[in-house]
Amino acid sequence: MKNLKQLFLILAILFPIGTYINAQYKAKGIIDKTTSKQQETPKTQWFQNAKFGLFIHWGLYSILGGEWNGKRYYGSSEWIMNRAKIPVVEYSKLAQQFNPVKFNAAEWVKIAKEAGMKYIVITAKHHDGFAMFDSKVSDFNIMHTPFHRDPLKELSVACQKNNIKLGFYYSQFLDWHEPNGGGNDWDFVEKNKDYKSYYQSKSIPQIKELLSNYGPLGLIWFDMPGGLSKEETQALIDTARRLQPNCLFSSRVGHGLGDFLDFGDSEVPATVIKEPWEAIFTHNDSWGYLKFDFNFKTPSEIIRLLTNIVSKGGNLMLNVGPKADGTIPEESIKCLLSVGKWLKINGKAIYGTTYGPIAPQPWGVTTLKPDKLFLHVMLRPKNGDLIVPGVNVKVKKVWFLSNMKSLNWKQNQQMLKVKLPLVLPDDANSVIVVEYTGKISDSYIDAPSVISPQFNECNLDVIKAKPTGNTKIEPITYSFYFGVWKHTTCATMMQSPSDSLIYNVEFAEPGDYKIILEYSCPIENSKQEGLLQVGGQKFYFETLSTGNYDVSRPLMFIQQSVAMITVRKAGLQTIKISPVNEGKELFKLRRIIVKPVEYKF
Numbered sequence: 001m002k003n004l005k006q007l008f009l010i011l012a013i014l015f016p017i018g019t020y021i022n023a024q025y026k027a028k029g030i031i032d033k034t035t036s037k038q039q040e041t042p043k044t045q046w047f048q049n050a051k052f053g054l055f056i057h058w059g060l061y062s063i064l065g066g067e068w069n070g071k072r073y074y075g076s077s078e079w080i081m082n083r084a085k086i087p088v089v090e091y092s093k094l095a096q097q098f099n100p101v102k103f104n105a106a107e108w109v110k111i112a113k114e115a116g117m118k119y120i121v122i123t124a125k126h127h128d129g130f131a132m133f134d135s136k137v138s139d140f141n142i143m144h145t146p147f148h149r150d151p152l153k154e155l156s157v158a159c160q161k162n163n164i165k166l167g168f169y170y171s172q173f174l175d176w177h178e179p180n181g182g183g184n185d186w187d188f189v190e191k192n193k194d195y196k197s198y199y200q201s202k203s204i205p206q207i208k209e210l211l212s213n214y215g216p217l218g219l220i221w222f223d224m225p226g227g228l229s230k231e232e233t234q235a236l237i238d239t240a241r242r243l244q245p246n247c248l249f250s251s252r253v254g255h256g257l258g259d260f261l262d263f264g265d266s267e268v269p270a271t272v273i274k275e276p277w278e279a280i281f282t283h284n285d286s287w288g289y290l291k292f293d294f295n296f297k298t299p300s301e302i303i304r305l306l307t308n309i310v311s312k313g314g315n316l317m318l319n320v321g322p323k324a325d326g327t328i329p330e331e332s333i334k335c336l337l338s339v340g341k342w343l344k345i346n347g348k349a350i351y352g353t354t355y356g357p358i359a360p361q362p363w364g365v366t367t368l369k370p371d372k373l374f375l376h377v378m379l380r381p382k383n384g385d386l387i388v389p390g391v392n393v394k395v396k397k398v399w400f401l402s403n404m405k406s407l408n409w410k411q412n413q414q415m416l417k418v419k420l421p422l423v424l425p426d427d428a429n430s431v432i433v434v435e436y437t438g439k440i441s442d443s444y445i446d447a448p449s450v451i452s453p454q455f456n457e458c459n460l461d462v463i464k465a466k467p468t469g470n471t472k473i474e475p476i477t478y479s480f481y482f483g484v485w486k487h488t489t490c491a492t493m494m495q496s497p498s499d500s501l502i503y504n505v506e507f508a509e510p511g512d513y514k515i516i517l518e519y520s521c522p523i524e525n526s527k528q529e530g531l532l533q534v535g536g537q538k539f540y541f542e543t544l545s546t547g548n549y550d551v552s553r554p555l556m557f558i559q560q561s562v563a564m565i566t567v568r569k570a571g572l573q574t575i576k577i578s579p580v581n582e583g584k585e586l587f588k589l590r591r592i593i594v595k596p597v598e599y600k601f
């Protein structure tokens with residue numbers, strides 16, 4: 001029963017997202033919805049230009065930091081009440097301890113601003129039901145703590161002063177504190193619950209308070225829909241719109257409604273998306289403060305994550321989990337400020353741009369403004385020749401954004417070659433500006449992946465391949481720690497020799513290359529035979545097991561080297577993968593890695 005309920009919840013949140021992406025992948029391999037929505041709804045304009053926001057998970061769970069009765073709960077710390085099945089009476093007592101005396105709204109906003117973030121979204125009420133604001137609807141709120149201040153009010157003042165948009169996270173259905181709220185089956189009996197009455201008596205009135213008492217809001221970040229029909233959800237949105245017509249609502253309001261798309265937690269869709277969207281990531285693994293979670297991303301990782309998201313047309317909202325004393329973990333502050341330093345220099349290539357019109361290259365990705373193409377160089381080709389295909393406009397000038405230094409370049413039809421210096425200005429991402437005249441088209445966005453010996457390895461994500469037979473290319477979600485989701489896109493369902501995956505690739509230079517498959521394969525599917533074909537050569541291999549996965553065990557990947565080839569002529573080539581025999585799913589293939597092999601004779 002418990003497992004069933006878990007499954008239901010997972011499906012509730014993941015299915016609509018998965019189906020949405022799948023349908024789009026099938027359509028074209030790229031998500032290409034009309035851009036007219038942007039013109040019809042210019043109220044999303046600020047959001048689409050903003051690119052980088054700060055997410056803050058802060059609540060009573062921050063006091064526990066993942067520890068209850070001496071036990072450490074690894075995973076998302078804001079779920080501790082659910083995980084440890086803490087009774088409402090016990091959990092409510094935490095309110096008597098909540099006193100974040102070091103909280104300083106101006107300081108938080110200053111950090112966000114210096115990080116180059118344009119909006120802040122903070123948890124007004126998470127699933128534990130505790131309101132982090134002055135609520136007349138329920139006493140289970142921050143005014144009934146020793147702190148006795150409204151941090152959301154203080155943040156709204158600081159944000160307005162600093163021209164930062166403010167948004168509130170509000171969990172509209174789950175509420176472990178309330179007999180009629182979703183999710184708490186350890187204090188309350190599920191079948192006795194009246195979700196509608198919960199919406200009427202707490203959820204909707206609190207949303208109204210948030211929209212009425214904190215000045216103009218950028219957005220409400222709804223999470224975990226449930227309990228309402230499409231019509232009822234629309235009615236909720238209409239009510240909210242009457243209070244603040246310009247406030248945006250996240251797609252997790254449910255039923256495909258909302259003003260911008262959010263995918264899964266920590267998910268970046270595999271392709272460009274042309275309508276407003278946002279990826280949410282947390283700085284370490286947990287959303288709320290977790291004492292023993294030190295898996296913080298480095299500034300360089302954040303810069304690259306942000307760049308990749310922006311090159312697909314989206315925003316990154318990066319989360320931090322402040323402690324119960326009101327301070328943001330030092331690791332997060334240092335990282336945010338470093339990213340901000342990079343953005344101060346390179347922000348022109350991020351803010352106000354649109355998705356990159358050129359297929360991702362081994363060196364990096366692109367973003368675009370009407371007269372400028374930005375090359376985000378994350379890896380330097382060994383010979384210093386940066387090759388940019390698909391430049392179907394007239395190039396005027398090429399220079400480094402960081403130091404304005406002009407670069408030597410040549411354009412041969414649609415191929416631009418830029419000569420790079422020996423050392424790039426920035427290890428994480430050196431931005432090159434290509435000034436052009438004309439109108440660049442994105443005809444090269446789906447171009448074949450380039451394999452070049454100028455890079456130690458070239459990644460061929462499966463999204464770039466064509467599935468045949470029953471092969472599917474689909475996003476896969478799995479759990480890392482409890483409540484910590486990971487997402488990837490894999491080729492699946494390859495069960496017979498006619499289910500194949502075909503890559504069109506372009507070898508930039510002749511040479512020798514090693515081909516590696518990165519895949520996941522449960523024990524019972526392992527030891528099946530697969531075949532990789534390239535340039536008329538056949539390479540057989542047997543699959544290895546990476547273990548089974550489920551809601552509590554992560555999907556693991558292995559890299560298996562299966563082929564060694566000699567490419568005699570630069571140009572297009574196909575790589576085909578298929579099962580040798582009829583059987584179970586061969587594997588879940590995430591990508592092919594091609595490594596140049598250098599022989600010294």
Ligand code: H79
Pocket residue numbers: 005006007009010013057076078079223224265280287479482483484551
């Ligand atoms: O606020 C953060 C998370 O707490 C929240 N979204 C981000 C921004 C979130 N709430 N729920 N979920 C994400 C997805 C929950 C999935 C579940 Fe489960 C699957 C709930 C029950 C089954 C994870 C796995 C939690 C318990 C088992």
